[in-house]
Amino acid sequence: MVLYLVRHGCPILDPTIPASTWVLDPEHEHLVADLAARAPWPDDAVWFTSPEPKAARTAFLLTGRDVPVVKDLREHDRSGTGWVPDFADVVREAFATPHTEVRPGWEPISRTRSRVVDAVRQIVKEHPGRDVVLIGHGTAWTLLAAELTGTEPDLERWRTLAMPDVLTVERTTLLRPSRGASAETWHEHLWDRLGAGARRDEQWAVPLVDRLRNDPLVGALFPVFSHSILHLRTTPWHGDDARLVAMVRSTRDGQYAALVPVEGEVFGAWEEFIPWPRYPDVAATVEALHEGLATRESRRPVVHEWSLQDAGGDTVARLVARAIDLVGLLGTMTMEKPHPLAEAVSVARALPHARPELVDIPETWNEVDPAALAVLSARSVTGHDLGVITMRVHENQVWWAAK
Known part of the structure; x- marks a missing residue:
């Protein structure tokens, strides 16, 4: 599949009306005809156009027929303001702050990107394997091309786009498939x-x-x-x-x-x-x-075993890691000798499970009294020393991580 992103022909610039209502300049329609004569797309391509008059007219001149309109292929909405003398600089500002309304009534660039990408994704989904020609606008196509190629928007290419012009994207698989896709x-x-x-x-x-x-x-x-x-x-x-x-x-x-x-x-x-x-x-x-x-x-499964040792180097408990949960290891603990750690773990297990700071963990865990851990270090069977640790418990499981 190939996508041909065609920018509309040259419009009549009228500062008194929104740019979205501008029409194609008849004196420059021959440039659209020139593009049609050297058309890079195949005869059996599928066509769609933005609803804006300058785009729809461009589509008609290229095909000799009315082309289906897709509302969300319209240009970045700038209807909230009139003529903008420093237009290029303001558009660059919009790209630099994509979630911001850089002028009153201007659509945030991120919203434009999402709208156009979703529309094209639907078109691609409904026409699998077909080449597609889309008639639209410079800013919208710059955003779409970035999404299709996994790159940042090419503002230099945007600045040099002609009227008309065409961007060709030969791979469209970077568009995120629908959840039910194969x-x-x-x-x-x-x-x-x-x-x-x-x-x-x-x-x-x-x-x-x-x-x-x-x-x-x-x-x-x-x-x-x-x-x-x-x-x-x-x-x-x-x-x-x-x-x-x-x-x-x-x-x-x-x-x-x-x-x-x-x-x-x-x-x-x-x-x-x-x-x-x-x-x-x-x-x-x-x-x-x-x-x-x-x-x-x-291969035989590997069990990662860690010992908890006191300041004198004696093993107090052993931890057998079974899985990873967020930033720590999840496993079971066996006490090797009497130690305040055993009592601290028992107390933690008995506490009501109400720890809102741990809501991102599937289960609710209780923290072991840090005083019981102050003189302990964790060491792997290979001698790898983690130093001071933190520990939380839930029922018969232990979750732990290095401080």
Whole structure:
């Protein structure tokens, strides 16, 4: 599918009426005819136009017929003000502050973007696989092109757009699919979005994307960035069974860190809890991911065990981590010897569950008395020391994190 975004022809500029009502200048209609003569779109393309007169007339001159109107393809609404002498500067201000009404009655740019993108998404959905020609406006198309390509709006290109002019976008999979879209549609969308996001914000991932996507095993997964970490899931993240099966990120020394857990292994927990394996380059990282995914079900589960030790180094309790919840590890605790910690945990378990600051956690947890933790440190079976910890409990589970 290819989208052809055509900017309307040259209108008659009339400062006394809203720009949305301007009509095409008959003296310049030959420029639209010239565009039609060198048309880049195929004969069987689907056509739609903005409702504004200058756009609808442009569409008619290009096709020789009336073109279906889509109301939400109209230009950025500036009807609240009259003639704006410093128009280009004000539009740039609108792009710089997209959620703001930069002049009385001006539509926030973010609202324009959402309106136009939603309209085009619906058009694409209703005409799968078809090339589409849309007749509209410079600001609206600049916003749409940014959404389609995963880039920032190109204001220099906006400034130099002619009347008429055409922007061609050959890939439209960056438009977020509807929630009920097929897994194949989501798969293409997420990998394309990943590539665009890497080029824009995650430069470390750029050399990884094509290799990952083309790998027969890794490429079948559904990727998404979160906190500069690439997550790979079994289904799109909104699915009920969207298991997270692999993670990749960059390291300060220019290497890559990647994790592929087995069932029963605590996943992630960042490096302060569980050291991530590191790989020197893209090839080694992809190979490790592929190998990890291929052998995932046959490997023995790993249990991450931590000991709580007092100031003298004696083990007071053991924590077995089972999962990750927000910034901590979730698991069970076994006391090794009498200690104030045991009493503090019992008291916390008995407290009424009413902690509004923890509403973002699925269950409601109670904090253990910090005095019972003051002389304790957490240490992994590999000797990794976390220092002073915080702890919360719920029934027979313990949630904990480094301070």
